[in-house]
Amino acid sequence: MNWRALFKPSAKYSIIVLILVGVVAGVVGYFATQQTLHATSQDAFCMTCHSHHSLKDEVLASAHGGGRAGVTVQCQDCHLPHGPVDYLIKKIIVSKDLYGFLTIKDFNTQKWLDENRREQADTALAYFKATDSANCQHCHTRIYENQPDTMKRMAKMMHSRNAKQEGAKRKTCIDCHKGVAHPYPKK
Numbered sequence: 077m078n079w080r081a082l083f084k085p086s087a088k089y090s091i092i093v094l095i096l097v098g099v100v101a102g103v104v105g106y107f108a109t110q111q112t113l114h115a116t117s118q119d120a121f122c123m124t125c126h127s128h129h130s131l132k133d134e135v136l137a138s139a140h141g142g143g144r145a146g147v148t149v150q151c152q153d154c155h156l157p158h159g160p161v162d163y164l165i166k167k168i169i170v171s172k173d174l175y176g177f178l179t180i181k182d183f184n185t186q187k188w189l190d191e192n193r194r195e196q197a198d199t200a201l202a203y204f205k206a207t208d209s210a211n212c213q214h215c216h217t218r219i220y221e222n223q224p225d226t227m228k229r230m231a232k233m234m235h236s237r238n239a240k241q242e243g244a245k246r247k248t249c250i251d252c253h254k255g256v257a258h259p260y261p262k263k
């Protein structure tokens with residue numbers, strides 16, 4: 077092989093450059109995507125549009141805000157899926173929020189949230205139902221099997237009974253546990 081040919085603007089040269097450019101672009105693109113997805117998954121990102129909503133304060137005041145266990149559960153821990161493909165799909169749905177943000181009048185006000193809470197809550201709940209509350213189960217891994225001794229008797233009983241139910245009779249976490257992070261609206 078004539079090495080000089082690699083550095084000359086020949087057919088071979090352009091192929092090597094193309095491959096190099098492709099590899100570099102691929103690597104850069106990969107990390108850029110990771111970074112973007114990471115950045116868009118922080119509470120701060122969610123709060124850019126929900127900044128005038130009481131959502132974050134509600135989480136902090138709940139058991140998920142760090143009380144006994146010192147853990148503050150992040151928005152995405154509950155609201156975004158863990159698998160990369162599902163994650164991207166949900167991101168695209170979250171991007172629909174961008175359209176809503178631009179078009180819904182007075183969206184980022186507490187008044188809007190108060191008035192639309194029930195509808196928003198039910199939309200959020202539909203996601204948990206569709207995924208069998210996978211986000212909850214990701215952290216709460218010992219609800220149905222190998223329950224800890226410290227779990228309240230009432231809780232153990234309800235959970236064991238539910239675990240024995242088949243098909244549609246079996247409830248998902250949020251069927252029994254609404255309002256674990258934000259108060260579920262009464263009407």
Ligand code: HEC
Nearest residue numbers: 116117121122125151152155173174176177183196199200
């Ligand atoms: C670009 C602005 C914007 C960003 C960023 C944003 N949201 Fe929203 N969000 C909205 C709007 C607008 C709605 C109402 C959408 C509608 O009703 O059409 C909404 C509704 C919701 C809902 C209730 C309805 C549903 O789809 O379940 C949840 C839950 C939610 N957002 C969570 C989040 C989380 C978690 C994040 C951070 C990962 C986030 N949002 C980031 C604008 C945004």
Ligand code: HEC
Nearest residue numbers: 139140144145147149153154211212215216249250253256
């Ligand atoms: C990132 C991990 C994580 C996720 C995700 C999570 N939890 Fe929790 N949950 C915790 C921690 C930590 C506590 C506090 C435990 C303690 O105080 O000992 C807790 C407490 C609870 C409690 C008892 C306190 C209360 O509010 O009654 C319930 C019920 C509960 N979680 C249900 C849920 C449900 C339902 C979901 C999904 C919507 C969920 N959790 C998602 C970590 C998580």
Ligand code: HEC
Nearest residue numbers: 212213216219226227228230231234235238247248249252
């Ligand atoms: C059939 C209804 C039902 C289902 C389904 C259910 N729970 Fe519970 N859960 C209860 C009841 C009732 C309690 C006791 C409530 C109390 O003590 O305030 C409880 C208590 C808890 C507690 C607190 C335990 C303690 O000792 O303090 C956690 C955490 C919890 N559930 C998480 C979950 C998660 C996560 C799921 C889904 C995997 C789930 N539950 C499914 C009814 C249910």
Ligand code: HEC
Nearest residue numbers: 122131132140149150151154196197200254255257258260
């Ligand atoms: C422990 C899990 C959990 C965490 C953490 C959490 N949410 Fe939620 N969120 C829920 C559940 C469950 C619902 C469905 C309504 C309900 O049960 O109250 C919901 C509902 C919502 C809604 C619809 C309106 C409403 O109040 O019901 C919005 C908007 C929302 N969440 C945004 C956020 C944002 C922003 C954060 C971070 C500051 C966050 N959530 C953190 C579980 C969580």
